[in-house]
Amino acid sequence: MQNILPKTGSIKDKVVAEDLLAERKNLNFDQLELTNFVFGGEENYKNYQEWTKILESDPILHNHHEFYEFTREEQIEHNLQKVKRMYEIDKKKYFQDYSEGYFQWYYYIFKGISPYGLHSTMFVSCIDCLSDDEQRAKWLHMAKDFKMLGCYAQTELGHGSNVTGVETTATFDKQTDEIIINTPTITATKFWPGELGKLTNFAMVYANLISNGKNYGVQPFLVQIRDFENHQPVQGVEIGDIGSKFGFNGKDNGFIIFNNLRIPRGNMLQRFSELDREGNFKVKGNQKALFSVMLMGRVQLINFSSFGLHWALLVGTRYAAVRRQFANQEGDKLERKLLDYQTHMMKYGPFLAYSIAFRFAVTDLIKMHKKLLAGLVNNDFGNLELLHHITSGYKSVFTTLSYDAIDEIRQSCGGAGFLSWSSLPSLQQDFAPNTTFEGDNTVMLQQAARLIMKNVTLVMKGKKPHEFFAHLELIKDLPVANKTLSSVSEVLELEYLDLALATRAAFKIRFFMEKYMTTEATENEKLNSLLAIDILPMVKAHVMYTTFRHFRQGIESNGFKCENLKKHFRNLCRLYALNELTQDNQSLYECGFFTQGTMKIISQGLKQLLQEIRPHMIPLVESLRIPDSILVSSIGNSYGDIYETQLEWAKGSRLNKSTTIKGFKELILPIVNGKL
Amino acid sequence: MSNSVPRTGSIKNKIVASDLEEERKNLNFDQMELTEFLYYGKENYAKYQGWIKLVEKEPILANHHSWYDMTREEQMECQLQKSRRMYEIDRKEYFHDVENGFIAWYNAILKGVYSFGLNFTMFMTCIESLADDEQRNQWLPKLKDLKMIGCYAQTELGHGSNVAGIETTATYDNTTDEFVINSPTLTSTKFWPGDMGKISCYSCVYARLISNGKDHGVQPFLVQTRDLATYEPLPGVEMGDIGPKFGYQSKDNGYQIYKNLRIPRYNHLKRFSEVDREGNFKLKGDQRILYSIMLLTRVQIISYAPFAIFQALQIGTRYAVVRRQFSTLDGTKLERKLLDYQTHMYKYAPLLAYAMAFKFSGHYLIKLYEKVMDGVKNNDFSQLELLHHLSSGYKAVYTKITYDAIDDVRQSCGGAGFLQWSALPQYQQDYAPNPTFEGDNTVMLQQCSRLIVKTVKGLAKGKKAEGNFSYLNNILGLIEMKSTAKTVEDVLSVEFLETALAVRSAFKVKSTVEDLMKSKASENQKANSEFAIDIISMSTAHVMYTTFYNFKNGLSIIKCNSLKNHLNNLLRLYSISELIKDNQCLYESGFFSSGIMNLLNQALKQLLKTLRPFMIPIVEAIQIPDVILTSSIGNSYGDIYETQLEWAKSSRLNKSTTIRGFKENILPIVNGKL
């Protein structure tokens, strides 16, 4: 029995699936305008296109599906070849002048893991921001020119989140004017730094500075760990890779143990502190600037949360528009597209809304970050505290949501998503550490809570909060007057949704603050054991609200020209809000904002939006123009080829080099043949 | 600065971490009773221990951490070595007498996914249940003795969930008395079956039976695919492995394409239908039995879910009582144990509560399964529908929660959980297909909804609902109820929690069924477009309520009072977690009103605090020994650092000081030669 199938896609024959072609015809807005936006601006997108061209024309840089079944060693070797090639093509552009677009661009080329990603971000920024002028002049160009390859060695076996608990020591030896680096305990072993295992010759080591018998706390030191000439570990260190991981397997996360390794005193990074010849320690400049280094990494992760989620959607949505399963009607031979199941739209519609919401948030954030960096040069710390609050809160909420969403998209492609060829497994596995590194997500929410508490305290005292926290003023009006909804159109109003989300956040903040102020216990006990679980939902609700605000305001303030695009944005903004209000609404019932009957109207509003957005899913999602050569997906490619290539890649795969598997004939065949 | 750390554990020196030792002292109940309960009885547990002893003393069978560093080929070879050894040791015990249910343990014992897993589950089930007596007598002993190694070949490239859409053909040729198996289209390629790619020499192929020009629908056929002497593929079948995956790497999920492959007519599994020499097709027996066969695997998946959560929790909880981070204890430099952060307890304790709830539900379901099977033997199909309903609903809800739970535990171990040495990544990756195979979860919840709708419609006709459906008899009363809870104690009462969960489910059931009845759209549109998301939500709430019901009723078999007390607290925690996650209907129905949030919040905190000291004793009841666990952070010594570092040092990439490609590609740049 053959089922009727519309013409399926074929990469080989350059045939686009009929279903996908039909979906694309629904395009009714300026897709390029959206493309420029999701790539972070017209200029960035131009850059991407240029990079893409190079990638596609250069056989070494070209991505290949075989990568998915490489061993760790093969992946690393493959990526090192690419590094060399890029260096040959244009070292200035790829190693010396990269900017914030860097992250995604490397994702393009290296299928996830750039072998020198840590070097180019964390290590170089430390030198840039923590060295004094002389040090910077000496080291920065060496690092950028790949003479000095560095990693960022902060985490130890015993301490990750608690950086101040780091145990590595850097003891000043006055006689030789040197600093001696040691690993005094097993827990002081540096453990995790990326690129430490195999690829770098320097490490930015965070260690306790001890001078004249006194501990001055954790400071950064530039430590050479391998020989320039032969890349062998120097005397006094034991180094290696830490093993296989859930993901990130193309990265040589490493360990290092120091045994009386000596470095010159001048290798302590001394923009913010200094050690003189006598071993006297003094602090210099504004210590707040130290924070600013961490910000960049988080901004990138926030940025990537939108991009990574959108990437997964590109694969999932195309598959769902071509894959059909189960007949629409009894006896009907044409099956239903996955995306025409309401349940499937209920998965993907909101994900698209979240990915776009994150994009609006990050667009604002990047602007703020740039302003901050400009100010820092003149020692203006303006919004540092606010940025710290935003980046820690958004980093935590966005990375968790995006990780879960990518996982769900993988699952909703059924078996096909479970295969590495789909590209979804590696996307998920390589995205996974984002919830842990650059600040564990639980710890980040706690940090983000501080500024909320500070501002709500102002409100409680009758003072004005910072404008970013203006919604906190709502706590004075809780519970709010009942607003009985009479029609679906009311819940689709952005004004209503704004108030609902703001109220939800305000209620949770007040819920926590009341307990916080009335509970008699130490600060430690309140924040860690008595009220800790109230902090997380409060911060999350706050972040979801401010994200909505970025979205809503951003639709108007970013100068979009296409009216239809703005219409789609508004619908996605509504969908974002309604999905939030469907998932978590207890506070709104508690304070009387929601009443009996609201649920039905919200549910109708949600269904209506899903229906309205459905025809535009492919045009909207495909605005993330990732070419097939970079996507490398058996089910998410631009041809809607979901079968032919999948089977071809399967046939060509590693285990099929022979008809059986090693060990079978020796071990099991004798059993089958009754010889045992 | 060296922090003061209590004595940490060491596997090498056989020292238990003092923190872990302290926690174990809180044991105040009969742990063995719980252990035996978790393993479905004394006898099973004894059997399991027997296996463990064997694994401990047999070097080939012992698990080794280098497993985590192996390629797919190496993992498969390692498993084949183990299987061979088991066969040598006692083929009767490990192969001939193996029951379907033990496969999950084989997976645990062997690490990864057991090489012959599909042979001993799906393939064996097919032969046992779909073959007629003669066929069964002929084939069953062979497959149990590995003379015939089979896979279950249902899914195709084009069709997974929709089994009826399968395109492979089996055309009867009455001139030779054979079936001719063909893959007529690209999409008809068999794709996914485990053991198919490399290990098996037979496939139980689902194909359309075509005879005398007529299509008689999808039927199972026993198809030989490899030559038994050389193990090369037979002419007429092209086969292989389908490639690397998110997990399940040690399994050779495969593809097969058939081209005029001929099999004797006899190889059509013919307990329920038969083709005669002339090619006339006829059905035999009660086709409903066909249904019951698929159910076994689902019941197994359901009963495995709590075990999988426990496995992860055993690692996560041990780590969390030895790992300390931040000096947030007043008056001491000593850092706080992770598990003493309220946030961490709120991650782990509810997972324990869900695991326990699933466990009790699983027990109930297995009993029901046995009863249904007894009935089926006597042509009594009365409870088959209920079993189908429950097993599809529980399969969907439990596997989803379990998968997420393992993921959460992995993440809450920070970097250490991201490393394969912890064992958590592989648990997650190998568990991951559970929401997909044996019935995709979304599709399962759809199926689960049918009996709910039918029951409600029956009520209107005066038919009473029974067992864990009986709450629906009072559906109208429930949705009118108002909570009278005023204190934390009220909220913690089991009656209150039961009512709340029942009201929540009743409300969703009522409004969904009403919508379905009111709408004028076609059945297909209603189920797939208009109310699909309501149906899913309704099925889920119903599953959560019935799970509570099974949990509560199951407690009566527990003898130790302190244990019962803990289990009651877990029952409460399960319910409160549910009510915090999804409570909109309760406000809508008026059961909840302003102020309840605060009570639930306090009740939750109180439970977390009450349960905290007993986390280790309860979780450790699962008693998975270190040789099987193979975890750098979850071992029984509370050794969370020494072994982790040692395994890291010994790992694959450290065989040499640099890495292939560095000297060729990068060193010239460093040395300024490029």
Ligand SMILES: Cc1cc2nc3c(=O)[nH]c(=O)nc-3n(C[C@H](O)[C@H](O)[C@H](O)COP(=O)(O)OP(=O)(O)OC[C@H]3O[C@@H](n4cnc5c(N)ncnc54)[C@H](O)[C@@H]3O)c2cc1C
């Ligand atoms: C892929 C990867 C790459 C990395 N690269 C680098 C690198 O290049 N350089 C480097 O120095 N490090 C690196 N790291 C380490 C990373 O920075 C740490 O993993 C991270 O800081 C978290 O620390 P931890 O793993 O020790 O977890 P822990 O701090 O031990 O946390 C474990 C658990 O405890 C919880 N917890 C901890 N403190 C609290 C609290 N106060 N309240 C509530 N809960 C708490 C956390 O939520 C978490 O669930 C990397 C890690 C990974 C996974």
Ligand SMILES: Cc1cc2nc3c(=O)[nH]c(=O)nc-3n(C[C@H](O)[C@H](O)[C@H](O)COP(=O)(O)OP(=O)(O)OC[C@H]3O[C@@H](n4cnc5c(N)ncnc54)[C@H](O)[C@@H]3O)c2cc1C
């Ligand atoms: C590790 C692994 C091992 C396996 N082993 C075997 C084996 O041994 N033998 C074998 O025959 N098969 C095997 N399979 C295949 C497995 O049975 C299928 O993957 C499963 O049936 C789902 O089908 P699918 O992958 O084609 O997904 P699809 O059916 O295509 O589903 C894809 C998506 O569409 C959604 N969807 C589909 N229908 C509906 C609907 N009606 N309403 C709403 N949503 C819908 C699903 O929710 C899912 O998100 C295995 C799969 C895996 C991953």
